[in-house]
Amino acid sequence: MRERSGRTVRDLRRENRTAVLQQLYFDGPLSRFSLGPATGLSSGSVSNVVAELVAEGLVEEAGSVDSGGGRPRILVRIRPHCGYMIGVDVGETRVRIELFDLALTELARVEKPLTGGPLNRYDVDVVVGHLLEGIAEVLDRADLAPERLLGVGIGVPGIVARTPEDGAVVHGQTIGWDAVPLERLLRESGLLPETVPYYIDNGAKTLGQAEMWFGAGRGARSAVVVLFGSGVGACVVTDSLRPGRAVEWGHLTVRVRGRRCRCGAQGCLEAYAGAEALLQRWAEAGGRPPGGADEETALTAMLAAAYPAAGDDGTVPEADTTALAVLEETAEYLGAGFSDLINLFQPERILVGGWAGLQLGARFLESVRAYATSYALSYPAAHVHIGLGTLGPDAVTVGGAILPLDDFFARGGRPREAGPEEPAPAWRATLQQRAAN
Incomplete structure (x- = not known):
């Protein structure tokens, strides 16, 4: 039986299950009585769906x-151990792999360092090896069978495209990845059963989803979540429960014929505001970044030089004026970049995350706000809140774990199935025939 809208009765049942599961996940435990108005379903539909979900475990x-005088109302909740997810962050200095249960309780964690220059540390074989070893290690530490996974979600730098042959293909221009078939490489290892999918997406997108579901984005209808590390990226969200869209915000041109960016172009925002470029500009201006230190340590040193803390005797050392000047210029570039996000997308919130964003934001977010407001159109600028993310530097792995969880909800909590292939529309065959002639 098919509804006039094109949805089958099976589709409607799946949507009802999705509505109940999501409501219980975000607001449970709840009674069947409360689930009705919360989901918009009738009491009969709620009872049927809950009975199915209980029977399936x-x-x-x-x-x-x-219940205000009547019989007590029984509360129901999602079982935390009815499914497990792995979230992965392919970051700038390490690959982090975490295993979670359905309540996002961390059960095991492994970190694999990435060393050397950008092209060396992102060697495809090295990264794939780290991923496979890390996935196997967290499963072993938690004594969990791979078949119990809902999936593995991986946040990566770059643009992720998909092909029927290779699945997720990563185009990471700044790290030297040219059409890397990452999903196929992982699948060919045979580490996980075919029933356990890999979900691979841009790291800014996974960060954005995590902040919208569990962090500073909760309650907003629209937001832009900025990932600020060695480089910068962003995720545009227009529905708080649906995945956002990754945008290469860091490669917006902010200065014609400006500094050379890691991507090869000139004048990108990332060439001025990414942590790597920020430290380079400090050194070029006469600053002294600590030799041999990683970017996170060097950025901490730069902030300490620009904003020195009081000593034991209460006196404050003189600030490094070079570091201060570079940071102030960076705040203006970021403010100009934020103004473009405000004018283009008119979001309710702009949230800053990533290890560098959290370090820098605490110091000069007010300055960035002022520049963003001065460069943006007045009406959308007056209606946007600019703030820091609340999930910390681990948010990308949480967002990676959300990718299989989101698909689990979309399927109404049912296993993945290969449904019957539906015939193509008549117009497609007609146009293909015209093209052939």
Whole structure:
């Protein structure tokens, strides 16, 4: 039976299950009585869906509450151990792999360092090896069978495209990845069963999803979440429960014929505001970044030089005026970049995350706000809140774990199935025939 909208009864049942699962996940435990108005479903539909989910082991009873004079109402919740996810962050200095249960409790964590220059540390074989070893290690530490995974979500730098042959293909121009078939390389290892999918997406997108679901984006209808590390990226979200869209914001041109960017172009925002470029500009201006230190340590040193803390005797050392000048110029570049996000997308919120963003934001976010407001159109600038993300530097792995969780909800908590292939529309065959002639 098919509804006039094109949805089958099976589709409607799946949507009802999705609505109940999502409501229980974000606001549970809840009674069946409360689930009705919260999901918009009838009491009969709620009872049927909850009974199915309990029978399948996805939902369990969780105590009761008074009902204002009647019988106590039984609360139900999602069982935390009915599914598991792995979240991965392919970062600038290391690959982090974390195993979570459905409640996003961390069960195991492994970090694999990435060393050497950008092209060396992102050697494809090295990264794939780290991913496979890390996935195997967290499963072993938690004594978990791979078949119990809902999936593995991986946040990577660069643009992620998909092909029927290779699945997710990564185009990471700044790290030397040219059409790397990452999903196929992982799948060919045979580490995980075919029933356990890999979800590979841009790291800014996974960060954005994490902040919208569990962090500073909760309650917003639209937001832009900025990932600020060695480089910069962003995720544009227009529906708080659906995945956002990764945008290469760091490669917006902010200065014609400006500094050379890691991508090869000139004048990109990343060439001025990424942590790597920021430290280079400090050195070029006469600053003294600590030799041999990684970027995170060097950026900490730069901030300490620009904003020195008081000594034991209460006196404050003189600030490094070179570091201060470079940071102030960076705040203006970031403000100009934020103004473009404001004018283009008119979001309710702009949230700054990533290890460098969290370090820098605490110091000069007010200055960035002032520049963004001065460069943006007045109406959208007056209606946007600019703030820091709240999930910390681990947010990309949480967002990676959300990718299989989101798909789990979309399928109504049912296993992945290969459905019957539907015939193509008549117009497609007609146009293909015209093209052939």
